[in-house]
Amino acid sequence: MKIVAINGSPRGMAGTTGRLLEEVIAGAREAGVEVDIVCLSQTPIQPCVACDLCHKVGTCPIKDDYEIIKAKLEACDAFILASPNYIFSITAQMKAFVDRCNGLAHRTALEGKYAVVVESSGGGEDEEVLNYMQRIVNSYGAQCVGKIGSPGAGPRMFPDQEALFEKARALGRDLCAAVQEGRHFPEQDEFRLAFKARMAYLINMMGEWWPYEREYLASR
Ligand SMILES: Cc1cc2nc3c(=O)[nH]c(=O)nc-3n(C[C@H](O)[C@H](O)[C@H](O)COP(=O)(O)O)c2cc1C
Structure with missing residues (x-):
């Protein structure tokens, strides 16, 4: 089993989100699983320029490591998205990466995979983020096994930290268990399947303008 963890904090694994992510990863590693960590602070991903080539030919022409990270996502069994709360949302680094994954969303290309999401904040709106x-996970067709987030209590520290870290390690273990069981999260189906149908409609509507996605849909 392979897991890819993508951390959108500009502080990378040295930050508060990275500290919580470390515990989720420790849980997965306890289950004997290989975890590949990608820090967007070390592998900067430029913003999408809306050239539509991901829809037309299936690859992105921007010269950075996006295609390498995309290949890791396509090859993994499960992934982790981690970001601090930046103004009620994810960081610009993570948003740039998510936007570049637009082709994955159109094809709901990560269907059958599992994910967990990790967040830290200065003081709140953890649930919103x-x-x-x-x-985002569901828009790729994947299912979300669980979420963990918390306000910080100083750099790389949290209130009631031991209980939070135990929950984080349990989430890492549960991510591996969900993959092994092929678990189903029916409460996510309404959004996940409606999104998939909407993308199929869009690809059909765009027809000859998006040949790569049209062929992908025809062969699915
Ligand atoms: C630009 C910026 C915007 C932020 N916006 C929020 C916010 O809206 N709400 C909040 O609770 N914390 C906010 N924070 C605080 C971070 O979410 C918090 O410090 C987080 O733990 C940082 O994680 P990191 O060390 O992994 O980067 C913001 C921090 C920065 C730098």
Whole structure:
């Protein structure tokens, strides 16, 4: 089993989000699973320029490591998205990456995979950011096994830290268990399947302008 963890904090694993992510990863590693960590602070991803080539030919022409990270996502069994709360949302680094994944969303290309989402904040709206990240996971066709987020209590520290870290490690273990069981989260189906149908409609509507996605849909 392979897991990819993508951390959108500009502080990378040295930050508060990275500290919580470390515990989720420790839980997964306890289950004997390989976890590949991608820090967008070290691998900067430029913003999408809306050239539509991901829809037309299936690859992005921007010269950075996006295609390498995309290949890791396509090859993994499960992934983790981690971001601090930046103004009720994810960081610009994570948003740039998510926007570049637009082709994955159109093809709901990560269907059959599982994810968890991780967040930290200065003081709140953790649920709002975590719910947004779950929708991102679902828009790729993947299912979200769980969410963990908390306000910080200083750099790399949290209130009631031991209980939070135990929950984080349990979430890491549960991510591996969900993959092994092929678990189903029916409460996510309404959004996930409606999004998939909407994308199929869009690809059909765009017809000859998006040949790569049209062929992908025809062969699905
Ligand atoms: C630009 C910026 C915007 C932020 N916006 C919020 C916010 O809206 N709500 C909040 O609770 N914390 C906010 N924070 C605080 C961070 O979410 C918090 O410090 C987080 O733990 C940082 O994680 P990191 O060390 O992994 O980068 C913001 C921080 C920055 C730098």
